[in-house]
Amino acid sequence: MDEVVNEAQNAELIKELKQEPINELDQFVKYLSAERNLSPNSVDGYTRDVRQFLKFIEATGKRIQDVDHRTIRTYLGFLQKQNYSRRSTARKLSSVRAFFSFRQHHKGIEKNPTEIISAPKLEKKLPNFLQEDAVDLLLEAPDQSTPYGVRDKAMLEMLYATGIRVSELVGLGLDSIDYGALEVRVFGKGRKERIVPVHSAAAEMVRTYIKDARKALVKKRDPKKGATTALFVNYRGERLTTHGVRLIMNKYVREVGLSRGITPHAIRHSFATHLLEAGADLRYVQELLGHVDLSSTQVYTHLSKARLRDIYMRSHPRA
Structure with a gap:
């Protein structure tokens, strides 16, 4: 970065830079939480990305109000040299774009310098998924003779029965499940509420967990x-935290050899x-x-098409 300023010669400028962006970052964080109602994980992600951008701006000797589209392009070039993936770069650009949109609407700046910047094209990645027999192995892995095993079994059953995110799973309360209607009330991204059906076996597993295992665990509170x-x-x-669920999941993945x-x-x-x-409808x-x-x-x-093609190639006599 040839534009990096001599910190000793520009002490006052650096001091000013460190004050203004931090104040604006604090305001941006409050806006994300209070007005956009984003989850703590999403707010943390935006905060990390924007803080990194602001530090880059400080290092190049610019003030936040001097940032233009050329500065944004220089920053993207910097990220590329740091070997960030296209996906990470696109996410960071999205965070910076949201920050300048916030400044535009709440600080009165005329233009958003990210508006004419295109995000890098992303390679299409198919998500990891398990075959049905592998799911069965995983769901049967917990030892139900212990409170932890009963909890883990109920947890895994809920994940597969409803397809909810891990953040939504740990956000569930005792009153989230309607056992009569077999429905789960979930709060997703942006705290948006939705109702998801749950099959009776999974719901009954959760009831068993609440009746016995959960009582044993909350005694330690x-x-x-x-x-x-x-x-x-x-x-x-x-x-339970999302990190805790991942650790539990990793344990069973190792145990069943996935x-x-x-x-x-x-x-x-x-x-x-x-x-x-x-055969379920996409919508x-x-x-x-x-x-x-969509x-x-x-x-x-x-x-699904990729799997069907694989089955065809393995099964058709002339394939």
């Missing part, structure tokens, strides 16, 4: 913290793929997954 309404709790009787890289999201992918292969699956854009769901049709 610090009495000073009071009761918790979280459905799935950890060994301390506190709400390939590495199978995450809770792979169960969501499996849920969607299996429904489409069984119905879109509604179940909570996708705003194109987000269409990736599963490509996946």
